[in-house]
Amino acid sequence: xxxxxxxxxxxxxxxxxxxxxxxxxxxxxxxxxxxxxxxxxxxxxxxxxxxxxxxxxxxxxxxxxxxxxxxxxxxxxxxxxxxxxxxxxxxxxxxxxxxxxxxxxxxxxxxxxxxxxxxxxxxxxxxxxxxxxxxxxxxxxxxxxxxxxxxxxxxxxxxxxxxxxxxxxxxxxxxxxxxxxxxxxxxxxxxxxxxxxxxxxxxxxxxxxxxxxxxxxxxxxxxxxxxxxxxxxxxxxxxxxxxxxxxxxxxxxxxxxxxxxxxxxxxxxxxxxxxxxxxxxxxxxxxxxxxxxxxxxxxxxxxxxxxxxxxxxxxxxxxxxxxxxxxxxxxxxxxxxxxxxxxxxxxxxxxxxxxxxxxxxxxxxxxxxxxxxxxxxxxxxxxxxxxxxxxxxxxxxxxxxxxxxxxxxxxxxxxxxxxxxxxxxxxxxxxxxxxxxxxxxxxxxxxxxxxxxxxxxxxxxxxxxxxxxxxxxxxxxxxxxxxxxxxxxx
Numbered sequence: 001x002x003x004x005x006x007x008x009x010x011x012x013x014x015x016x017x018x019x020x021x022x023x024x025x026x027x028x029x030x031x032x033x034x035x036x037x038x039x040x041x042x043x044x045x046x047x048x049x050x051x052x053x054x055x056x057x058x059x060x061x062x063x064x065x066x067x068x069x070x071x072x073x074x075x076x077x078x079x080x081x082x083x084x085x086x087x088x089x090x091x092x093x094x095x096x097x098x099x100x101x102x103x104x105x106x107x108x109x110x111x112x113x114x115x116x117x118x119x120x121x122x123x124x125x126x127x128x129x130x131x132x133x134x135x136x137x138x139x140x141x142x143x144x145x146x147x148x149x150x151x152x153x154x155x156x157x158x159x160x161x162x163x164x165x166x167x168x169x170x171x172x173x174x175x176x177x178x179x180x181x182x183x184x185x186x187x188x189x190x191x192x193x194x195x196x197x198x199x200x201x202x203x204x205x206x207x208x209x210x211x212x213x214x215x216x217x218x219x220x221x222x223x224x225x226x227x228x229x230x231x232x233x234x235x236x237x238x239x240x241x242x243x244x245x246x247x248x249x250x251x252x253x254x255x256x257x258x259x260x261x262x263x264x265x266x267x268x269x270x271x272x273x274x275x276x277x278x279x280x281x282x283x284x285x286x287x288x289x290x291x292x293x294x295x296x297x298x299x300x301x302x303x304x305x306x307x308x309x310x311x312x313x314x315x316x317x318x319x320x321x322x323x324x325x326x327x328x329x330x331x332x333x334x335x336x337x338x339x340x341x342x343x344x345x346x347x348x349x350x351x352x353x354x355x356x357x358x359x360x361x362x363x364x365x366x367x368x369x370x371x372x373x374x375x376x377x378x379x380x381x382x383x384x385x386x387x388x389x390x391x392x393x394x395x396x397x398x399x400x401x402x403x404x405x406x407x408x409x410x411x412x413x414x415x416x417x418x419x420x421x422x423x424x425x426x427x428x429x430x431x432x433x434x435x436x437x438x439x440x441x442x443x444x445x446x447x448x449x450x451x452x453x454x455x456x457x458x459x460x461x462x463x464x465x466x467x468x469x470x471x472x473x474x475x476x477x478x479x480x481x482x483x484x485x486x487x488x489x490x
Contacts, residue, residue, distance in 0.1 A: 002123065003031045003047070007040040007054035007063065008082065013105070017053065020109055026116055037061030037069075044074045051119060052079040067097050078119045082107065137162050138201035145173055145209065147250035158246070162198045165246075169213035172220060173240040173252040175260050176227070177207045180234045191230045195223070209256075211249065215242075221272060228271070238263065238273045258322065265323040266316070266362045276320075296337050304374055308333065312369045316362055327357055328449065330369055335446050342393065342428075343378035344442040388413060388420060389427045393435075400440055401463040406432040440464065441477045448486045455482045 004023065008014050014033045023030055031047065034040035038060040040052070052070070056063040067079055079098075084105040095102075100122070101115040140157040143149050149157065157163055165171075178184045188208055192200050199211035215223065220239070228235045240256035243249060255275055263269035295307030311333070315326065334352060338344045352368060359365045382390070395409055406424075409432075410417035425431050430438065440462040447458045456467055459482075464470035474482050 001027050001029045002050040002120075004028050004051045004053070005040060005043060005047075005049045006030060006033045007035075007037065007052065007058070007066065008033075009035050009055060009058040011035070013055070013082075017107070020107065021113055021116075026113070026120065028116070037063060037066030040066050041069055041073075044070050044077075048075055049077050050123070051116070052077055053082055054079060056081060056083040064097070067099075071097065078122065080112075080115055080119075134162075141199060141201045141211065142203075142209070145211065145249050145253035154247075164196075164198050165213050169246070170215075170242050170244050171246065171249055171252060172212050172215060172242045173249060173256045174210045174212060174220075174224065175203060175207055175238040175256045176210055177236045177238070177260075178231065178234055179206075179236060180232070184231065184234075187231060191227055194230070195226065197227075207260075209253070224272065236263075236269050236271060236273065238269075261323060262319075264361070265326075266319045268319070292333065293336065296333075296340055299340060301374055301376070304337070305370075308337075308373065309370050312366045316366065323362075326362065326365060327359065330356055330365060332446065332450050333369070334373070335442070335449065337373070338375055338378075339442055339446065341375045341378040342382060342439075343375040344445075345438065346375055346378060348375055348377070385427050386423060388415060388423050392420065392424055392432070393428075396436055396439055400436070400443065401461065403463075403465075404436055437473050438477060441474055444470075444474060444482065445478065445485065448482055455486075458482070 001024075006014050006017050008017070014035075018030055018033075028051065031049070032043050034043055036058045037054070040054065041061065043049075044052075052067070054063040054066060058066075061069075063081065063083075070077070078100050081099045081102045082105060083102070100119050103111060103115065137157075137160055140149065140153065140160070144154065144157055158165075176188070178188070185202065185208075188200075192198070192210075197210060197212070199213075201209055203209050212220065212223065224235075224237050228237075238256045238260040240252035240254070240259070243252045259273045259275035262275050263273045289311075292307045292311045295303045298304070312330075315321065315329075321329065331353060334349060334356070335344065338346065338349045343349060352373065355368050356365065359368065385393070391413055392409055395412065396404065406421055407417045410420045413420065421432060424435070428435055443462045444458050447453060447461065448455070451458075453461075459467055459470035464473075471481060474480075474485075478485055
């Protein structure tokens with residue numbers, strides 16, 4: 001409700017004004033009365049007042065002088081001048097100070113209601129203007145932290161009355177998440193207003209963004225704890241890095257987003273969440289992968305399963321790699337595993353890969369890696385191969401970098417080349433040249449994923465002397481060029 005102060009030196013007038021109209025029906029309440037301008041001024045110094053009805057001629061301090069002084073010290077308010085005299089000087093002074101109306105005693109009820117309704121319209125218009133201005137300001141804030149502002153737009157933002165930051169401020173972006181299902185936006189806005197936190201905007205239904213200035217880590221957490229207390233201790237905070245240049249606020253925002261995504265992916269958000277890169281050293285990761293690969297190369301199902309489970313649990317414990325890096329790493333593990341079983345083109349790998357890249361949390365990734373990952377069907381198929389086919393595959397896997405021909409392998413195995421070709425295709429479903437090309441291309445895919453080695457060097461490493469032939473085969477088998485494949489995954 002709008003708060004009203006009545007000022008008149010006549011008790012009967014004050015009493016009559018309180019009863020003259022139904023103030024509550026106008027969404028107004030009388031919160032005080034005063035018998036002279038001095039008392040009215042003292043009241044306004046202690047209380048927020050929206051509307052003042054004041055007499056002009058009063059002892060100690062006149063109505064006009066009271067209004068003039070109140071405008072210097074109080075929040076903006078509307079006022080109506082009341083007088084028993086139709087004197088032009090009073091009218092002129094009241095208009096000069098911004099009076100909404102000038103009413104003569106005895107006050108006409110309908111005229112008073114009409115004047116108050118006009119004030120309500122003005123309040124509504126001011127509110128709508130402020131809302132529109134706030135919306136524009138918040139939009140500029142959002143574009144600022146996303147690094148989308150032109151130079152002139154950044155100037156417009158910095159010069160806005162709500163942008164209350166010293167020019168040399170250190171800045172920290174914090175994403176605030178409300179965990180309850182209740183509507184909280186209006187409460188959050190009120191808390192920000194109370195704590196003088198003017199730089200904030202809505203990120204989505206559950207999250208808002210705060211930009212805070214000149215806070216040490218301790219001060220920052222104290223302030224956020226105060227915010228959390230006022231919001232029923234129902235918030236999580238994702239804190240970006242502290243930056244020293246307003247034009248670099250994007251970096252702090254990106255860090256806050258990483259903290260949020262990281263916490264959500266691993267499913268263990270704290271009240272205060274931060275993100276630091278490269279905590280898992282290359283040496284540690286290399287050691288984990290070495291143990292895993294030894295398990296995979298053993299082709300021992302039990303050992304493979306154990307090593308994959310251990311590797312996954314250790315990554316969960318470290319909680320340092322980003323979601324996309326985790327997925328790429330796990331995809332490489334899958335590819336490596338399926339390469340050992342000559343199952344790289346199996347439908348199961350495709351299904352598992354899609355599940356992996358669609359996973360939203362680490363728990364989902366872990367379940368994919370631990371449950372039914374080993375291609376047992378392919379293993380059974382390989383176990384049914386004849387000795388000739390097994391020996392041929394073993395020669396390919398050991399000597400794929402050489403200029404392998406079926407004729408030379410037949411010579412090594414002391415069999416007829418036509419017979420070897422027929423047996424090999426019947427059991428594997430591919431001719432020898434098709435199998436060799438697929439094996440090399442699958443090795444190329446693994447190298448493209450886990451290294452930044454130039455494509456031409458990779459082609460040479462896997463046995464292609466002719467670069468054009470490598471590109472042609474890769475595009476035919478994979479559906480993309482080597483560079484397109486690498487860009488698509490990385």
